[in-house]
Amino acid sequence: MSDTEIAAEQGLVKRPTGIHDLDTVTHDGLPAGGATLVIGEPGCGKTIIGLQILASALERGEGGVFMSFEESRAQILRNADAFCWGPQLRESSRCEIIDGQPMRRAEFSGAFDIESLIAMLDLCVKRVAGTWIVLDGIDQLLRRQPDSQVAIDQIAQINDWCIDNGYSLILTGKHSGNDRPQPDHLTGIEFMLSTILVLSSILVDKRLNRRFRIAKYRGTRHNPDELAMLIDSAGIHLPYADTFNAEAVPAAGKRLGTGIQRLDKLLGGGVYSGSITLISGKPGTSKTTLGAAFVAAAARRGERALLISFDEFARQIVRNVATVGIDLQTPIDSGLLKVVARASWDGLVEEHYMALLGLLDDFKPDCLVIDPASALLKSSGAEDAFLALERLIAVTRTRGITTMLTSLSESEEPSSESSLSHASTLADTWIVLNYQINLGERNRSLSVVKSRGTGHSNQVREMLLSHEGIDLADTYPFGSEVLMGTARLQKESEEAAARKHRAQERLRQQQRLEREISKTRTMIQHGQEELQRLQEELSFEHHDQTASDQETDLHDNSILRHRDPGQGGLDQ
């Protein structure tokens, strides 16, 4: 067993096809021994799958044989030249392309065997040391078999030979578009083969939508969903092949500025790094400007930012936001910012999805703005638009890309805030922009409807655009209304005048009280002086009385002495 063969669960050995998306949905490839039936209507890409698998094998140094019962070698190579891997098929010595067409011009008389086909394939595949064999349009050969059971037995015979020799075989066959996974003329083959891929196409809005489905893959896990399939110069793509790995999603605690200081304050410091912000609003509510401010801020921090516009062309955006003080040209020139314009009508939603993924892969942005993401819903195949958007969000989350999506809404109410309200459940932060019309003015408002992991304000703010940039202003709740613009300014000046008046009033009152206090203080001082004087007077009075009393006592004693009988005075 070669090292490219992968021992899968339950003993089934698989061989990678080298087509990334196909290997993803098949969980690492197709059977390393035995047949895979690829069926579909004409033009679904059956031949391309076969050719691309072969080209990938050549790329890895394996060999292979391609035999077509429908086209000549020259036609096959010409078809392959339309792809970037086409020239390999022409140039490689490990690739053998056999023209099986002569079968078509033959006549038939009775049943035939295919041992010689197997002998011939054996010769060729050994000559190129091959691992892959593609039999393109096998139904063209086997429909000549008068007994269809013989044809089925012969498919089994080729299958067994491949299993025994460890060759991976791709059989392609047409079917006429009904639901049965079987090629025409080969009824019953679907029971015999263990791996069947069904390709189909539908028209949505007059655009071709290709579909891919693994109808059967016995003995292994696989993705059974019908998936959108695209064909471009790199070959086939299944844009939705990759599964979402929730474990890989980082939960960063770092906050990033939105480019508007007051908004950052409103959000508790900005949006979380790697989070999703949805900005919705009616036309002209400055969604693009907010997006531009965000990428400009990212570039100022030295991060890589990608702005994808479905509305305007790159130069227009740069010119328009320059008038509100947002400079995109400098970061574009320095390579930190890339502005890409796409037209939503110009492609299937899967094509947009794939192109966006390609941009993420190539540019590796830290911050992403899609303006407006709702335009994706306008593109063809729009039934998948939500899916595409969800997947894109999953990718940016997994890669830690801080994403801002804008969405155009038609209705007034945030609750019916557009068809994207569905996507709003995926967003971490949802900012709604709106107009308030009063006093003949139309003023922009901004409110944060939700912001996960953030205690955010519930207040509507007025958004002001000027040459200096974007700012937010507090609004005035006035009864049931919110005042903005001139009404707010008027209210503000009235408030200021009232404040001034109140301040003067208070100053006057203070001065009056101070005067009273000083007056009272003077009165108190006078009273004190009077008090002291009275006290002094009283004390003098006391002193005076004592002296007088003593004098009176002395006088009385002297009189008494004079009247004493022993002393003079003998008048008895």
Added chain:
Amino acid sequence: MNKPLADDNQQNESSLVLFLAGDAPRSRRAHRNLSAALAATCPDLAPVHEIDLLREPQQAIDFGIFATPALLHIDAEGNRRLLYGDLSDEGRLTDFISVL
């Protein structure tokens, strides 16, 4: 890669080649059916050239013949006619060899 004609058949005026796969039942049946038909219609014809593709698989690529049995007729101008199958359909076989 494939050649419309194998080189060694160029010089013949007209040639009839029967491609077989070993002694598989259908190959044997074709051989039998062809011999009987030729014996009935043109008994003077030289024995038909037979190629066993199991032994010489490269011939399958050179002649562009990927199933057996197969009866190939190349006329003097190099035009090819090919009849696949065990030649059990007598009418088709007779029609095929009627130009000889």
